Amino acid sequence: MSLRCWPYLVAFTLFVLLVPLAPGAPRGGASERMFAVAVDGRRVGVVSMSQVEGLERFLEHRVRMWSVRAGRQVRVGQSVRLFPLSSSAALQELPSLSATVAALRTALTPVTAGAAIVVDGKAVVVVADRATAASLLEGIERDYRARVEEEVRRQRGRVSEFTFEGLSIAQRVEIREGLFRAEDVRSADAATRILLRGTDKLITHTVSRGESLWSIAASHRLTVDSLRKANPDLKNPDLLQVGQKLNLLVPEPYLTLVSTERVVFTQVIPFTTRVVYDDGLWPWERAIRQPGVPGEKLVTLVTARENGGVKSTQVLAEKILRAPTVQVVAQGSRPIPSRGTGRLTWPLVGSVTSLYGRRGREFHPGVDIAAPIGTPVVAADSGVVISSGWLGQYGQAILVDHGGGKVVTLYAHLSRRLLNVGDRVDKGQVLGYVGNTGRSTGPHLHFEVRIDGKTVDPIQLFRQQAE
Numbered sequence: 405m406s407l408r409c410w411p412y413l414v415a416f417t418l419f420v421l422l423v424p425l426a427p428g429a430p431r432g433g434a435s436e437r438m439f440a441v442a443v444d445g446r447r448v449g450v451v452s453m454s455q456v457e458g459l460e461r462f463l464e465h466r467v468r469m470w471s472v473r474a475g476r477q478v479r480v481g482q483s484v485r486l487f488p489l490s491s492s493a494a495l496q497e498l499p500s501l502s503a504t505v506a507a508l509r510t511a512l513t514p515v516t517a518g519a520a521i522v523v524d525g526k527a528v529v530v531v532a533d534r535a536t537a538a539s540l541l542e543g544i545e546r547d548y549r550a551r552v553e554e555e556v557r558r559q560r561g562r563v564s565e566f567t568f569e570g571l572s573i574a575q576r577v578e579i580r581e582g583l584f585r586a587e588d589v590r591s592a593d594a595a596t597r598i599l600l601r602g603t604d605k606l607i608t609h610t611v612s613r614g615e616s617l618w619s620i621a622a623s624h625r626l627t628v629d630s631l632r633k634a635n636p637d638l639k640n641p642d643l644l645q646v647g648q649k650l651n652l653l654v655p656e657p658y659l660t661l662v663s664t665e666r667v668v669f670t671q672v673i674p675f676t677t678r679v680v681y682d683d684g685l686w687p688w689e690r691a692i693r694q695p696g697v698p699g700e701k702l703v704t705l706v707t708a709r710e711n712g713g714v715k716s717t718q719v720l721a722e723k724i725l726r727a728p729t730v731q732v733v734a735q736g737s738r739p740i741p742s743r744g745t746g747r748l749t750w751p752l753v754g755s756v757t758s759l760y761g762r763r764g765r766e767f768h769p770g771v772d773i774a775a776p777i778g779t780p781v782v783a784a785d786s787g788v789v790i791s792s793g794w795l796g797q798y799g800q801a802i803l804v805d806h807g808g809g810k811v812v813t814l815y816a817h818l819s820r821r822l823l824n825v826g827d828r829v830d831k832g833q834v835l836g837y838v839g840n841t842g843r844s845t846g847p848h849l850h851f852e853v854r855i856d857g858k859t860v861d862p863i864q865l866f867r868q869q870a871e
C-alpha cells in the first residue's frame with residue numbers, strides 16, 4: 405500500500421492575482437480581463453473576469469460535496485491559481501468556464517487532516533486523528549494480553565498466578581499527523597485489521613461435507629501449510645466441521661507483538677503402571693491389584709511469544725505437592741489346557757485392549773492383544789497356512805486353516821511373517837511377530853477365530869475350553 409502524504413499543509417488556495425482595472429474601462433467583450441487557471445503550476449484552462457465567480461462557486465461546491473461524502477472536513481489537495489493573461493495573449497484565447505471545470509474535476513483530489521501510523525518509517529495506515537491512532541495501538545496491546553491470558557488459562561486449567569513480564573511491539577511505531585487522501589482514511593477497526601493481518605480484506609471458505617484441509621487448499625491454489633497459517637486458531641485441522649469458516653488469506657502482519665509471561669499452575673502427575681504376571685488368571689484377564697493415584701505439582705513457567713505463538717518455554721520451578729502412587733496390574737498367564745488338537749492355545753500373552761463385539765458404530769471381529777513390536781506370535785492350533793501377506797486394513801497377516809476350512813484363525817498387524825501359503829504349522833509354533841501394520845493405532849495383535857466362515861468371540865471359545 406502506498407500513501408501520498410502531504411507533510412506540509414496545502415490549504416485550499418485560490419490565489420486570484422488581479423491586475424487593477426483601468427478606471428472607466430468597459431467590461432465584457434474583447435476588453436475583458438482573462439486568466440489562465442493552473443493546478444500545481446500546470447495550466448488547465450482559461451476564464452474571463454466574469455467567470456471567476458462561477459469558478460469559485462464550483463470549487464466551494466466540490467469541497468462541500470467531498471466533505472459530505474467523507475463525513476469529515478476535506479480540502480483540495482492541489483494549489484489552484486489564476487494568472488492574468490496579457491492583452492495580446494488574451495486576444496488569441498477563448499475563455500470557457502465549462503471546459504475549465506471539466507479539467508478541474510479530474511485534476512483535483514480531496515485531502516483531509518489525519519494521522520498516519522508509521523511502522524519502521526513507512527506509513528501503513530491512516531486514521532482520523534492522533535487520539536484514534538493512539539487508542540487503536542493501545543487496543544491492540546490490550547486485546548493481545550487478553551487473548552494470551554485466556555488461552556493460557558484454558559490450556560493450563562488451575563492457574564494461580566499470571567503476569568506479563570514484558571509486552572512490546574518489535575517495530576518502531578510512530579504517529580504522524582498531516583494531510584492525506586480522504587479515501588485513505590480508515591476506521592479504527594479496519595486499521596487494526598490491516599496492522600495485524602496486512603489487509604482488511606476477508607476471504608473465507610465454508611467447509612462442506614467430505615472436505616479436508618488438503619482438498620480446500622488444493623481448490624484455492626494454496627498449500628496446506630499456508631492454510632494452517634491463515635487459521636492459527638484451528639485446534640484440530642483433521643476434524644473440520646461442516647459449516648465451519650476458514651480464512652483463505654495468509655496474514656502478513658505489519659506489527660509483531662513480542663511478549664513474555666510467567667504463569668504458576670497446578671499440574672497433574674500421572675501414575676505409572678507396573679505389570680505383574682499371575683498364573684491364577686487366564687491370559688485374557690487383567691486385574692488391578694493396587695489402584696494408582698495421580699499426583700500434583702506446582703509449576704512456574706516462563707513463556708516467550710511472538711504474535712501469540714510460543715517461541716520458547718522455560719520451567720522456572722517445580723514443586724511436588726503430592727507424589728503419584730504406582731498402579732499394580734496383574735496380567736493373566738495361566739496356561740490353557742491343551743488336550744490334543746482341536747483345542748486352541750492363546751497366541752500371545754499381553755493385555756487385551758479391545759474385545760470382540762460392537763465397538764461404537766463398528767463391529768470388532770476379533771480381540772486385540774497389546775505387546776511390544778517383535779514379540780513372538782504363536783499358532784493357536786496345528787494347521788496349514790492359507791494366506792500370508794498384506795491384507796488391507798489387517799496389514800501383514802496370516803490365516804491358518806485348522807481342518808478343511810471349518811476352523812480358521814487370523815493373525816493381523818504383524819511386523820514380520822515367518823510362514824508362506826501352504827506351509828504346515830504346529831500348535832504353539834512361532835508364525836510371526838507383533839507389529840503395527842495396516843489400520844492399527846499401536847503395536848498389537850488382532851486375533852480372529854472363524855468357524856464355518858463366521859467370526860466367533862475367541863475369549864468365549866477359550867472359556868468353554870478351559871472348563
Ligand SMILES: [Zn+2]
Pocket residue numbers: 758768770771772849850851
Ligand atoms: Zn482388532
